[in-house]
Amino acid sequence: MNELSALCGFDDDLATQITATSNRIRGFLTQIHPALERVLGPHLDHRAVVDLLHRYPSPVALRAAGETRIANRLVKLAPRLGPRLATEIVRALGEQTVVVPGTSAAGVVPPKLGEQLAILRRQRDEIALEVERLLEAHPLYQVRTSMPGVGVRTAARLITELSGKDFASAGHLAAYAGLAPVTRRSGSSIRGEHSSRRGNKTLKRSLYLSAFAALGDPTSRAYYERQKAQGKRHNQALIALARRRCDVLFAMMRDGTLYQEPVVNAA
Numbered sequence: 001m002n003e004l005s006a007l008c009g010f011d012d013d014l015a016t017q018i019t020a021t022s023n024r025i026r027g028f029l030t031q032i033h034p035a036l037e038r039v040l041g042p043h044l045d046h047r048a049v050v051d052l053l054h055r056y057p058s059p060v061a062l063r064a065a066g067e068t069r070i071a072n073r074l075v076k077l078a079p080r081l082g083p084r085l086a087t088e089i090v091r092a093l094g095e096q097t098v099v100v101p102g103t104s105a106a107g108v109v110p111p112k113l114g115e116q117l118a119i120l121r122r123q124r125d126e127i128a129l130e131v132e133r134l135l136e137a138h139p140l141y142q143v144r145t146s147m148p149g150v151g152v153r154t155a156a157r158l159i160t161e162l163s164g165k166d167f168a169s170a171g172h173l174a175a176y177a178g179l180a181p182v183t184r185r186s187g188s189s190i191r192g193e194h195s196s197r198r199g200n201k202t203l204k205r206s207l208y209l210s211a212f213a214a215l216g217d218p219t220s221r222a223y224y225e226r227q228k229a230q231g232k233r234h235n236q237a238l239i240a241l242a243r244r245r246c247d248v249l250f251a252m253m254r255d256g257t258l259y260q261e262p263v264v265n266a267a
Contacts, residue, residue: 004134005160007127011153014124021120025053025113028105033059035092043085047121048077050114057110063093131156139256146258147249149214157206158249170250178204179243204242211242219261220245 022044029037036059043049052073056062062070067090074082132152135141144155167173174180178199214220220241227237252259 001160001163004131004156007131007134008153008156008160011124011127011131014120014127018117018120018124021113021117025110025117028109028113033092033096035095036062036089039085039088039092043081044117046078046081047118048074048082049085050117051077053110054114057107057114059093059096061107062089066090128152135159140253143252143256143258144249147210147214147245147252148217148220148259149210149212149245151213154206154210154213157202161200161203161206162253167250170247173250174243174246176200176203177207177242177246179207179239179246207242207245208238211238211245214241214245 025044026037026041029040040049040053052070055073056065056070065073067086070089071083071086074086076082078085135152135155138159140159141155144150144158145152150158165176167176171180176199178197178201180199211220211224215224223244224237224241227240228234232240248259251257
Protein backbone atom coordinates (compact mmCIF):
# COMPACT_ATOMS: atom_id res chain seq x y z
CA MET A 1 0.00 0.00 0.00
CA ASN A 2 2.88 2.38 0.74
CA GLU A 3 4.30 1.74 -2.74
CA LEU A 4 0.94 2.47 -4.35
CA SER A 5 0.53 5.66 -2.31
CA ALA A 6 4.00 6.84 -3.34
CA LEU A 7 3.26 6.22 -7.01
CA CYS A 8 -0.08 8.03 -6.77
CA GLY A 9 1.62 10.99 -5.12
CA PHE A 10 4.25 11.13 -7.85
CA ASP A 11 1.50 10.89 -10.48
CA ASP A 12 -0.24 13.87 -8.87
CA ASP A 13 3.03 15.82 -9.01
CA LEU A 14 3.45 15.01 -12.69
CA ALA A 15 -0.13 16.08 -13.40
CA THR A 16 0.54 19.42 -11.69
CA GLN A 17 3.71 19.93 -13.73
CA ILE A 18 1.86 19.07 -16.95
CA THR A 19 -0.81 21.65 -16.18
CA ALA A 20 1.82 24.29 -15.35
CA THR A 21 3.77 23.60 -18.55
CA SER A 22 0.64 23.69 -20.69
CA ASN A 23 -0.32 26.99 -19.10
CA ARG A 24 3.14 28.41 -19.87
CA ILE A 25 2.74 27.47 -23.53
CA ARG A 26 -0.71 29.04 -23.64
CA GLY A 27 0.55 32.14 -21.89
CA PHE A 28 3.38 32.55 -24.37
CA LEU A 29 1.07 32.08 -27.35
CA THR A 30 -1.37 34.59 -25.86
CA GLN A 31 1.41 37.19 -25.71
CA ILE A 32 2.51 36.81 -29.32
CA HIS A 33 -0.63 35.60 -31.12
CA PRO A 34 -3.95 35.45 -29.18
CA ALA A 35 -5.93 34.07 -32.12
CA LEU A 36 -3.52 31.16 -32.49
CA GLU A 37 -3.70 30.44 -28.77
CA ARG A 38 -7.50 30.23 -28.96
CA VAL A 39 -7.14 27.49 -31.56
CA LEU A 40 -4.20 25.52 -30.17
CA GLY A 41 -4.62 26.11 -26.43
CA PRO A 42 -7.55 23.72 -25.87
CA HIS A 43 -5.66 20.95 -27.72
CA LEU A 44 -2.32 21.09 -25.93
CA ASP A 45 -3.13 17.78 -24.28
CA HIS A 46 -2.94 16.14 -27.71
CA ARG A 47 0.43 14.79 -28.84
CA ALA A 48 -0.22 15.98 -32.40
CA VAL A 49 -0.33 19.64 -31.34
CA VAL A 50 2.85 19.35 -29.26
CA ASP A 51 4.55 17.69 -32.24
CA LEU A 52 3.32 20.46 -34.55
CA LEU A 53 4.73 23.19 -32.30
CA HIS A 54 8.04 21.37 -32.19
CA ARG A 55 8.22 21.28 -35.99
CA TYR A 56 6.71 24.75 -36.62
CA PRO A 57 7.27 26.65 -33.35
CA SER A 58 6.28 30.18 -34.43
CA PRO A 59 3.43 31.90 -36.29
CA VAL A 60 5.94 32.72 -39.02
CA ALA A 61 6.94 29.07 -39.39
CA LEU A 62 3.33 27.92 -39.42
CA ARG A 63 2.39 30.53 -42.01
CA ALA A 64 5.31 29.48 -44.21
CA ALA A 65 4.37 25.80 -43.92
CA GLY A 66 0.85 26.36 -45.21
CA GLU A 67 -2.35 24.45 -44.57
CA THR A 68 -1.39 21.30 -46.48
CA ARG A 69 1.87 20.71 -44.62
CA ILE A 70 0.26 21.54 -41.29
CA ALA A 71 -2.54 19.06 -41.99
CA ASN A 72 -0.11 16.36 -43.09
CA ARG A 73 1.87 16.80 -39.88
CA LEU A 74 -1.22 16.69 -37.69
CA VAL A 75 -2.89 13.66 -39.27
CA LYS A 76 0.07 11.45 -38.33
CA LEU A 77 -1.06 11.58 -34.71
CA ALA A 78 -4.58 12.99 -35.10
CA PRO A 79 -6.22 11.49 -38.23
CA ARG A 80 -9.67 12.96 -37.63
CA LEU A 81 -8.74 16.19 -35.88
CA GLY A 82 -5.85 17.11 -38.19
CA PRO A 83 -7.55 18.53 -41.31
CA ARG A 84 -10.08 20.61 -39.36
CA LEU A 85 -7.48 21.96 -36.96
CA ALA A 86 -5.15 22.86 -39.84
CA THR A 87 -7.90 24.98 -41.39
CA GLU A 88 -8.56 26.71 -38.06
CA ILE A 89 -4.83 27.40 -37.59
CA VAL A 90 -4.49 29.05 -41.00
CA ARG A 91 -7.62 31.10 -40.36
CA ALA A 92 -6.26 32.23 -36.99
CA LEU A 93 -2.92 33.18 -38.54
CA GLY A 94 -4.75 35.43 -40.96
CA GLU A 95 -6.45 37.33 -38.14
CA GLN A 96 -3.21 38.98 -37.00
CA THR A 97 -0.84 40.83 -39.28
CA VAL A 98 1.10 42.79 -36.65
CA VAL A 99 4.34 41.25 -35.37
CA VAL A 100 4.30 41.44 -31.57
CA PRO A 101 7.55 42.07 -29.64
CA GLY A 102 8.88 38.76 -28.35
CA THR A 103 7.72 36.77 -31.36
CA SER A 104 11.32 35.94 -32.26
CA ALA A 105 11.55 33.87 -29.07
CA ALA A 106 8.85 31.59 -30.46
CA GLY A 107 11.51 29.56 -32.20
CA VAL A 108 12.99 28.63 -28.82
CA VAL A 109 10.33 28.70 -26.09
CA PRO A 110 7.47 26.51 -27.47
CA PRO A 111 9.76 23.67 -28.64
CA LYS A 112 11.50 23.53 -25.27
CA LEU A 113 8.21 23.59 -23.38
CA GLY A 114 6.81 21.04 -25.79
CA GLU A 115 9.72 18.71 -25.07
CA GLN A 116 9.09 19.07 -21.35
CA LEU A 117 5.41 18.34 -21.87
CA ALA A 118 6.15 15.22 -23.90
CA ILE A 119 8.59 13.92 -21.27
CA LEU A 120 6.14 14.55 -18.42
CA ARG A 121 3.33 12.77 -20.24
CA ARG A 122 5.56 9.82 -21.05
CA GLN A 123 6.57 9.57 -17.40
CA ARG A 124 2.93 9.69 -16.35
CA ASP A 125 2.06 6.88 -18.78
CA GLU A 126 4.88 4.79 -17.32
CA ILE A 127 3.64 5.43 -13.78
CA ALA A 128 0.12 4.41 -14.82
CA LEU A 129 1.44 1.06 -16.05
CA GLU A 130 3.24 0.46 -12.76
CA VAL A 131 0.14 1.45 -10.79
CA GLU A 132 -1.97 -0.95 -12.84
CA ARG A 133 0.51 -3.75 -12.14
CA LEU A 134 0.11 -3.21 -8.40
CA LEU A 135 -3.65 -2.89 -8.64
CA GLU A 136 -4.11 -6.19 -10.45
CA ALA A 137 -3.24 -7.98 -7.22
CA HIS A 138 -5.91 -6.15 -5.23
CA PRO A 139 -9.13 -8.16 -4.66
CA LEU A 140 -11.42 -5.20 -5.39
CA TYR A 141 -9.62 -3.88 -8.46
CA GLN A 142 -11.95 -5.50 -10.99
CA VAL A 143 -14.97 -4.49 -8.92
CA ARG A 144 -14.06 -0.82 -8.88
CA THR A 145 -12.93 -0.51 -12.50
CA SER A 146 -16.17 -2.13 -13.70
CA MET A 147 -17.94 1.13 -12.82
CA PRO A 148 -18.17 3.66 -15.69
CA GLY A 149 -15.67 6.47 -15.25
CA VAL A 150 -13.35 4.54 -12.93
CA GLY A 151 -9.98 3.97 -14.55
CA VAL A 152 -6.61 2.96 -13.20
CA ARG A 153 -5.86 6.26 -11.45
CA THR A 154 -9.28 6.55 -9.81
CA ALA A 155 -9.20 2.92 -8.72
CA ALA A 156 -5.77 3.50 -7.18
CA ARG A 157 -7.02 6.50 -5.25
CA LEU A 158 -10.08 4.61 -4.03
CA ILE A 159 -7.80 1.90 -2.69
CA THR A 160 -5.22 4.19 -1.07
CA GLU A 161 -7.78 6.56 0.45
CA LEU A 162 -10.29 3.93 1.62
CA SER A 163 -7.94 1.15 2.70
CA GLY A 164 -8.63 0.00 6.25
CA LYS A 165 -11.78 2.11 6.56
CA ASP A 166 -15.30 0.80 7.12
CA PHE A 167 -18.44 2.82 6.53
CA ALA A 168 -21.84 2.06 8.01
CA SER A 169 -23.65 3.41 4.98
CA ALA A 170 -23.22 5.11 1.63
CA GLY A 171 -24.03 8.37 3.41
CA HIS A 172 -21.04 7.92 5.70
CA LEU A 173 -18.83 7.27 2.67
CA ALA A 174 -20.15 10.40 0.96
CA ALA A 175 -19.56 12.45 4.12
CA TYR A 176 -15.98 11.18 4.40
CA ALA A 177 -15.41 12.17 0.77
CA GLY A 178 -16.91 15.62 1.35
CA LEU A 179 -19.74 14.92 -1.10
CA ALA A 180 -22.64 14.96 1.34
CA PRO A 181 -24.55 18.25 0.93
CA VAL A 182 -24.71 20.58 3.92
CA THR A 183 -27.30 23.23 4.71
CA ARG A 184 -25.92 26.69 5.37
CA ARG A 185 -27.69 28.73 8.02
CA SER A 186 -27.37 32.36 9.01
CA GLY A 187 -29.32 33.13 12.14
CA SER A 188 -32.85 31.93 11.46
CA SER A 189 -32.45 31.87 7.66
CA ILE A 190 -31.60 28.79 5.62
CA ARG A 191 -29.53 29.37 2.49
CA GLY A 192 -30.00 25.97 0.87
CA GLU A 193 -27.72 23.02 0.34
CA HIS A 194 -24.11 23.36 -0.68
CA SER A 195 -21.16 21.06 -1.18
CA SER A 196 -19.24 20.38 2.01
CA ARG A 197 -15.78 21.87 2.40
CA ARG A 198 -14.78 19.08 4.75
CA GLY A 199 -13.82 15.52 4.06
CA ASN A 200 -10.99 13.83 2.20
CA LYS A 201 -10.11 16.29 -0.55
CA THR A 202 -8.05 13.78 -2.53
CA LEU A 203 -10.91 11.30 -2.56
CA LYS A 204 -13.43 14.03 -3.39
CA ARG A 205 -11.40 15.18 -6.39
CA SER A 206 -11.04 11.61 -7.65
CA LEU A 207 -14.77 10.94 -7.37
CA TYR A 208 -15.58 14.29 -8.99
CA LEU A 209 -13.29 13.61 -11.96
CA SER A 210 -14.67 10.10 -12.17
CA ALA A 211 -18.20 11.49 -12.40
CA PHE A 212 -17.08 13.79 -15.20
CA ALA A 213 -15.50 10.84 -17.03
CA ALA A 214 -18.75 8.88 -16.61
CA LEU A 215 -20.80 11.40 -18.59
CA GLY A 216 -20.29 9.19 -21.63
CA ASP A 217 -22.38 6.55 -19.86
CA PRO A 218 -26.11 6.99 -20.74
CA THR A 219 -27.33 6.41 -17.18
CA SER A 220 -24.88 8.89 -15.67
CA ARG A 221 -25.55 11.44 -18.42
CA ALA A 222 -29.31 11.19 -17.87
CA TYR A 223 -28.94 11.85 -14.13
CA TYR A 224 -26.59 14.77 -14.81
CA GLU A 225 -29.05 16.29 -17.29
CA ARG A 226 -31.90 15.94 -14.79
CA GLN A 227 -29.85 17.87 -12.24
CA LYS A 228 -29.15 20.58 -14.83
CA ALA A 229 -32.87 20.75 -15.64
CA GLN A 230 -33.56 21.40 -11.94
CA GLY A 231 -31.41 24.52 -12.11
CA LYS A 232 -28.03 23.21 -10.96
CA ARG A 233 -24.89 24.55 -12.58
CA HIS A 234 -22.38 22.21 -14.23
CA ASN A 235 -20.20 21.74 -11.13
CA GLN A 236 -23.21 21.30 -8.86
CA ALA A 237 -24.70 18.68 -11.19
CA LEU A 238 -21.39 16.80 -11.23
CA ILE A 239 -21.18 16.87 -7.44
CA ALA A 240 -24.72 15.48 -7.29
CA LEU A 241 -23.76 12.73 -9.73
CA ALA A 242 -20.62 11.92 -7.72
CA ARG A 243 -22.76 11.70 -4.57
CA ARG A 244 -25.20 9.35 -6.27
CA ARG A 245 -22.32 7.18 -7.48
CA CYS A 246 -21.18 6.86 -3.86
CA ASP A 247 -24.33 4.81 -3.21
CA VAL A 248 -23.45 2.42 -6.04
CA LEU A 249 -19.77 2.27 -5.09
CA PHE A 250 -20.60 1.53 -1.47
CA ALA A 251 -22.84 -1.40 -2.45
CA MET A 252 -20.22 -2.75 -4.87
CA MET A 253 -17.47 -2.66 -2.22
CA ARG A 254 -19.73 -4.10 0.49
CA ASP A 255 -20.93 -7.02 -1.63
CA GLY A 256 -17.86 -7.46 -3.84
CA THR A 257 -20.03 -7.31 -6.95
CA LEU A 258 -19.32 -5.81 -10.35
CA TYR A 259 -21.17 -2.78 -11.62
CA GLN A 260 -24.55 -3.57 -13.11
CA GLU A 261 -26.44 -1.26 -15.45
CA PRO A 262 -29.78 -0.26 -13.85
CA VAL A 263 -32.72 -2.06 -15.41
CA VAL A 264 -35.25 0.31 -16.95
CA ASN A 265 -38.80 -0.98 -17.14
CA ALA A 266 -40.24 -0.83 -20.63
CA ALA A 267 -43.75 -0.12 -19.30
